[in-house]
Amino acid sequence: NAGVTQTPKFQVLKTGQSMTLQCAQDMNHEYMSWYRQDPGMGLRLIHYSVGAGITDQGEVPNGYNVSRSTTEDFPLRLLSAAPSQTSVYFCASSYLQGPHEQFFGPGTRLTVL
Amino acid sequence: GQQVMQIPQYQHVQEGEDFTTYCNSSTTLSNIQWYKQRPGGHPVFLIQLVKSGEVKKQKRLTFQFGEAKKNSSLHITATQTTDVGTYFCAGRGGGATNKLIFGTGTLLAVQP
Numbered sequence: 560n561a562g563v564t565q566t567p568k569f570q571v572l573k574t575g576q577s578m579t580l581q582c583a584q585d586m587n588h589e590y591m592s593w594y595r596q597d598p599g600m601g602l603r604l605i606h607y608s609v610g611a612g613i614t615d616q617g618e619v620p621n622g623y624n625v626s627r628s629t630t631e632d633f634p635l636r637l638l639s640a641a642p643s644q645t646s647v648y649f650c651a652s653s654y655l656q657g658p659h660e661q662f663f664g665p666g667t668r669l670t671v672l
Numbered sequence: 673g674q675q676v677m678q679i680p681q682y683q684h685v686q687e688g689e690d691f692t693t694y695c696n697s698s699t700t701l702s703n704i705q706w707y708k709q710r711p712g713g714h715p716v717f718l719i720q721l722v723k724s725g726e727v728k729k730q731k732r733l734t735f736q737f738g739e740a741k742k743n744s745s746l747h748i749t750a751t752q753t754t755d756v757g758t759y760f761c762a763g764r765g766g767g768a769t770n771k772l773i774f775g776t777g778t779l780l781a782v783q784p
Contacts, residue, residue, distance in 0.1 A: 590770065592771070592772065594774065599681065599776070600776065601678075601760060601774050601775055601776035601777045602715065602760065602762075602774035602777075603774070604771055604772070604773060604774070607770070607771050607772075609770050615771070617771055618673065618773065649714060649715070651715075655770065659703065659705070659720060659764070659772075660705070660717040660720065661705070661707070661715070661717060661762070661772065662717070663714040663715050663716070664714065665714055666714055
C-alpha cells in the first residue's frame with residue numbers, strides 16, 4: 560500500500576503558467592480533497608470529491624480546477640498561476656462511511672514568482 | 673459558511689507542563705477530528721469524536737466534544753519534547769455536507 564501519493568514534491572512557476580498537481584490513492588477511498596496550507600491560516604479546503612464524477616467547492620476554490628474520473632486519482636489544476644497561490648498543497652483521502660480518518664499525502668511545495 | 677477557530681495560535685511550555693488547545697465551530701458539527709502535524713510533515717490523524725459530551729483518552733492526551741457539538745478541546749498532560757508540532761481540529765457539518773473544515777491550528781513548542 561502506497562497510501563496517498565503526490566507529485567511533484569516541489570515546483571516553481573512563473574506568474575501566468577498553468578500546471579497540474581497529481582494525487583493518487585490506492586485505498587479505494589471515496590472521499591478525496593485538496594487543501595492549501597499557509598502560515599497562520601491552517602489548512603484551507605480548496606475542492607473535494609465524494610466519488611468518481613462528483614466534485615464540489617471548498618473554502619478557497621478560485622483559480623483551481625479539479626476532476627475525478629477514477630476513484631484513485633484527483634488532480635488539481637492551476638489555470639493561471641499567481642503569487643498568491645504560493646503555498647504547500649496537501650491531498651487527502653478517506654472512506655465516506657466509518658471512522659472518516661483522513662490520510663494525507665506528503666505535500667507539494669509550490670512557489671509562484 | 674462553516675468556520676472553525678482554534679486558540680491559542682501558539683503555546684510554549686516547559687517539558688512536564690500541561691497543554692490545552694480549544695476548537696470552536698460556527699455551526700453544529702456531526703463529528704470532530706484531531707490531527708497532529710510535525711514540523712515539515714503532513715497532518716496525521718489522532719482521533720474522532722462523534723457523540724455530544726464525548727471524552728476519549730489516548731495515554732497523556734484527552735479529547736472532549738462539547739454538549740452542543742460546536743466545540744472541542746485537546747489536553748496533553750505532562751508534555752514531552754515528542755509532543756512538539758501543530759495540532760488541528762477538523763469538523764464536518766451535519767446534513768448533506770461532507771466537507772471537512774480544518775481549524776487554524778495550535779503550534780506547540782516544548783522546551784526541555
